[in-house]
Amino acid sequence: MMHTMHQSDTRSDTPKARIVEIDAARAGQRIDNFLQTLLKGVPKSRVYRMLRTGEVRVNKGRIKASYRLQAGDAVRIPPVREAESAPAASPGAQVQQRIERSILLEDKGLLILNKPSGLAVHGGSGLSYGVIEALRQMRPEAPYLELVHRLDRDTSGCLIIAKRRSVLRALHELLRGDGMDKRYLALVKGRWQGGERRVDAPLLKNTLRSGERVVRVSDEGKAALSLFRPVTVFADCSLVEVRLMTGRTHQIRVHAAAIGHPIAGDDKYGEADFNRSMKARGLQRLFLHARSLAFTLSNEETGQTQNYAVTAPLDAALQAVLDGLASAAQAENLA
Secondary structure, rough: OOOOOOOHHHOOOOOOOOEEEOOOOOOEEEEEHHHHHHHOOHHHHHEEEEEEOOOOOOOOOOOOOOOOOOOOOOOEOOOOHHHOOOOOOOOOHHHEEEEEEHEEEOOOOEEEEEEOOOOOOOOEEOOOOOOOHHHHHHHOOOOOOOEEEOOOOOOOEEEEEEEHHHHHHHHHHHHHOOOOEEEEEEEEEOOHHHHHHHEEOOOOEEOOOOOEEEEEOOOOOOOOOOEEEEEEEEOEEEEEEEOOOOOOOOHHHHHHHHHOEEEEOOOOOOHHHHHHHHOOOOOOOEEEEEEEEEEEEEEEOOOEEEEEEOOOOOOHHHHHOOOOOOOOHHHHHHH
């Protein structure tokens, strides 16, 4: 009788394939995200190759990387050699401390942090890790941590992470409607004239050959609505509060540029001369900050509602720029 030996049996130092059953807490996750969390240290390219070649199977069938797991699914995890699971670059203690210090609010269902500028919300596009990967590493015992929404790498401020699948679903529902009040602070070019301005301009997302994403106003794009309100008007720039009524990629940056008030420090949609003059005044980054979030969530278990209202303070560097502008304006008035 002929015995067929599987490749995984031929090497004693290679673990055998295993089956992982999906529980309710993990249901709804994309299979690629689930594998990256489960197989920490395995390169993303290897994870996608396992999916492409059918080494990973769900209920004995092949699936695409975009497949969303369901409770009760049996996922076959192929043997992964030690060489493939060499630890990937991971956030150092300094980054982890920055994230820990930036948590503004936390309860059983979610946490909200004041994301530092320069830190991506997730790895990818040449970045080995972001906020979500760092949090998962900091809290290995947490069964579920998922980004609720995104902020650009250079944008600071309020970022929500769900700790339960039900909370993620509820927050996505609020974001799709008008159940979440999201406000940003931006320093823009020019003296703001008049009061609040409503910018209703559809946005179309393009990806360049380099892989860079560029967004522009276009009738072919998706509906996008921003409300701009002046806070302080300086000699040649203005601090504005922006209320986001939709959540499109680069929405505030493109809308601000479209009305002739590009954001200070914006290398992609801004104005080079204005950026240079702001740099001379100490601005080293994009002046865009997710200042506050307000929303109401229902607790599935108790049926009670809870109101959330969180404000993220400006970091010292942005506050110093505003203080400098205020001092210059005061000196001008005294002269």
